[in-house]
Amino acid sequence: KPLHRIAVIAGDGIGQEVMPEGIRVMEAAASKFDIGLQFDRFDFASCAYYEQHGKMLPDDWKSRIGSHDAIYFGAVGWPEKVPDHISLWGSLLLFRREFDQYVNVRPAKLMPGVTAPVVRRDGSPRQPGEIDMVIVRENTEGEYSSIGGRMFPGTEREIVVQETVMSRIGVDRVLRYAFEVARSRPKKHLTSATKSNGIAITMPYWDERVAEMAKSYPDVTVDKFHIDILTAHFVQRPDFFDVVVGSNLFGDILSDLGPACTGTIGIAPSANLNPDRSHPSLFEPVHGSAPDIAGKGIANPIGQIWCGAMMLDHLGYREAHDAVMLAIEAVLRSGSAEVRTPDLGGKGTTREVGLAICQAL
Amino acid sequence: KPLHRIAVIAGDGIGQEVMPEGIRVMEAAASKFDIGLQFDRFDFASCAYYEQHGKMLPDDWKSRIGSHDAIYFGAVGWPEKVPDHISLWGSLLLFRREFDQYVNVRPAKLMPGVTAPVVRRDGSPRQPGEIDMVIVRENTEGEYSSIGGRMFPGTEREIVVQETVMSRIGVDRVLRYAFEVARSRPKKHLTSATKSNGIAITMPYWDERVAEMAKSYPDVTVDKFHIDILTAHFVQRPDFFDVVVGSNLFGDILSDLGPACTGTIGIAPSANLNPDRSHPSLFEPVHGSAPDIAGKGIANPIGQIWCGAMMLDHLGYREAHDAVMLAIEAVLRSGSAEVRTPDLGGKGTTREVGLAICQAL
Numbered sequence A, B: 001k002p003l004h005r006i007a008v009i010a011g012d013g014i015g016q017e018v019m020p021e022g023i024r025v026m027e028a029a030a031s032k033f034d035i036g037l038q039f040d041r042f043d044f045a046s047c048a049y050y051e052q053h054g055k056m057l058p059d060d061w062k063s064r065i066g067s068h069d070a071i072y073f074g075a076v077g078w079p080e081k082v083p084d085h086i087s088l089w090g091s092l093l094l095f096r097r098e099f100d101q102y103v104n105v106r107p108a109k110l111m112p113g114v115t116a117p118v119v120r121r122d123g124s125p126r127q128p129g130e131i132d133m134v135i136v137r138e139n140t141e142g143e144y145s146s147i148g149g150r151m152f153p154g155t156e157r158e159i160v161v162q163e164t165v166m167s168r169i170g171v172d173r174v175l176r177y178a179f180e181v182a183r184s185r186p187k188k189h190l191t192s193a194t195k196s197n198g199i200a201i202t203m204p205y206w207d208e209r210v211a212e213m214a215k216s217y218p219d220v221t222v223d224k225f226h227i228d229i230l231t232a233h234f235v236q237r238p239d240f241f242d243v244v245v246g247s248n249l250f251g252d253i254l255s256d257l258g259p260a261c262t263g264t265i266g267i268a269p270s271a272n273l274n275p276d277r278s279h280p281s282l283f284e285p286v287h288g289s290a291p292d293i294a295g296k297g298i299a300n301p302i303g304q305i306w307c308g309a310m311m312l313d314h315l316g317y318r319e320a321h322d323a324v325m326l327a328i329e330a331v332l333r334s335g336s337a338e339v340r341t342p343d344l345g346g347k348g349t350t351r352e353v354g355l356a357i358c359q360a361l
C-alpha cells in the first residue's frame, strides 16, 4: 500500500491541544481502512517558533514540507506576542500562495445535536441535513493582494490605496473547481457571490467568467447574488444553497457566516487545496488559536478531526472520510455531556471527545 | 415657520407605489407638528426616464435638486431594461458622491410583530428591543472606486485590477460621525469592521484611524472584529452590538445582514447623509425596486415611511421622528392581517398600511 507523508504543524494555542486528537482519529481510520499514513511533526509556523528564532519559518521550510502529501495544520496566531500580519502572512497565507493552494473549501452543514441560531420563517428550528452547503473560495489573489501603499503619510492629505487583482487564470481555475463540486452533488446548484453593481471593475469581470464557465456545465443551475443581499439570504433561507463560490474576500466572509448559521463555526473545517497536486494541500480547523481557552484542555477537537476527514478524502479515501464523519455525527447526536466540550454545552475535555470519536469509528 | 423643500424621486418599480404612502405620512406628521414641508416631484433618476431620454438625469439635475433640503427617494433599477451599472452609477451612486453624502446610516432593530430569523443560544425567540443597532457606513470612497482596468483583454493572460482608495479625510469624517452617534446612545459602544489580517494595506490604515479617533472619545467603548467573524457574531449575538462602523463595502454588507437578522430587511430605511449640510441628504428604503411584485399594490411602505422619519430627524424634528416610529410600531404590533402586507404574512395593501400608520399618528 502507498505511504502518505503528512506534515503536522500544530502551531499555537489550542492548535497544540486539538492536534493530538486529530492524529488519534486519523490513525484509527488508517488502521481500520488499511491506509498508510506517516506523520512528521514540525514546530515552525507558530508564534512560539517566532519568539525563539525571530521568524515564522526556517529558511529551508519549502524543502522540509514541500514534498509531503498534505499538511495537517492546527492554528497559528497569538496577537499579544506576534502581530497577525507577521504570523499569518509569514505562514498560512504564505503557504496558500507558495503551494498554490488556490481553492479553499469549507462545508457548512447542520449537524445532529447542534442548535442552529437561524430558524425557519415560522420560528421552528431547522433540522440536521436541512442546511448543507459548501463554500468554495478563491484563495490566492483578488482582494488579498500585496500591491498598494500610502502617500503623504502622517498628513491631512494621507491617501492609502490597495489593488484588487483578478486574473483569468486565477478566476477560471477556482470557478472550474466549484462547478465540478456542484456537478458532483445531488442538487447541482451553484451560487456566485458578486458585487458588480458597486465594485464595478473587478466584479463584473468575475460575473463574465462565471457566465462563460457556466456554458461548459449545462447540467448545473447557476445563480448570482450581490454579497450584501447574499449574507441576508444565508440567514433567511440557508437551505436554498448548495455550492457557493466567491472571491478571496467574499469567500472568506461567507465561509464564516455559513458555519455561523449552522451553529458549527467552532467545529468547522477548512481545506486549502492545490487541486493540481503539484504542491501539498493544507487542512486546518477554522477556529484559530483561541488564546482565551488555550491550556485548559477543553477546546473542541471536532474541527481538527473534520478537516482530517477532508484530508483523507483528498488523499483518495472517500470511504474513510465518510466513516470519520459518521463517527463525529454519532458522538454529536448522543448528546451526552461527557463527550461534548463546553462550547457545545457539555463538560467533556478535548481528549474525551477525541476518544469518543475514535470509539465510534 | 421655516419651509423645507423636499425633492421627491419615486423612481422605479415599487418606488412609485410606496412613495405616496411615505408622503401621506410625512404630511400628517407635518400638520401634527406644525412643520413646513414642500414636496417637489421629479421623474428623473429612473429607468423609465432613461428609456425616454437615453440618460438617467437631465443635464441641469444639480441645479434642480441641489438646493433642496433633502431628497426623498423611492427606488431605482430595472435590470431587464437598463443595466445596473448605468442606472445606479447614473443616479444613486452619483448623488452620494456629487452631494458628498459621505455617511450612510441604517438602523437594524427588532420591531414588535416581526419575527427575527435569529434566535437565542437556547433556541428561544429574541424580543423587540433586544436587538437595536445602527450601522454607519462610509459612503463615497473605499472599495467603490472607479479606478482600475483590464489588461490583455480577451486573452488567457487577462488581468483586471481595481483600487480601493482610503483617504484620511474620508475615513476620519465617517469615524467622527460614528463616534458621535455612539456617544449619543445609552450603550456608547462602537464596533469597527476590519480585515487587517488579510487586506493588509488599506485595512490596517482604517484600524489606525479608529484607534486615533478613539482617543477623543474616552467615554465610548470601542472594539473591532474582522468582517468574516463579525458577520458570524451578527447571527450569534446581535444583541451585543450598538453602533457598527465600516468601510463602503463592509458597511454595505453589514447594513443588509443586520436588518436580515432582525427580520426587517423588507422595511429597513437608509439615510445617505451630508452631515455638513452643504448639499442635500438622501433618504431611501433599502428594498429596491422589486420588479417581481411591482404594480400589484402590495409592496410594504414601511421602509419608505421609516426613512421619512429619519428625514424629519435630519431636518431637526426629533419629536416628529419619534411619533412616526411609534405609529409604525403600533401598526406592526397590532398584528392585524389587514394592516400587514403579504411579506409580513398579512393581506393588506400598500395603501391600507400607509393609511393605518397615518391613523396611528
Ligand SMILES: CC(C)[C@H](C(=O)O)[C@@H](O)C(=O)O
Residues within 6 Å of the ligand: A197, A198, A228, B088, B093, B252
Ligand atoms: C445598489 C448598490 C450599488 C448599493 C450599494 O452597494 O451601495 C446598495 O446595495 C445600497 O446599499 O444602497
Ligand SMILES: CC(C)[C@H](C(=O)O)[C@@H](O)C(=O)O
Residues within 6 Å of the ligand: A088, A093, A252, B197, B198, B228
Ligand atoms: C487569518 C485570516 C488572514 C484568514 C483569511 O482571511 O484568509 C482566515 O480568516 C481564514 O479564513 O483562513
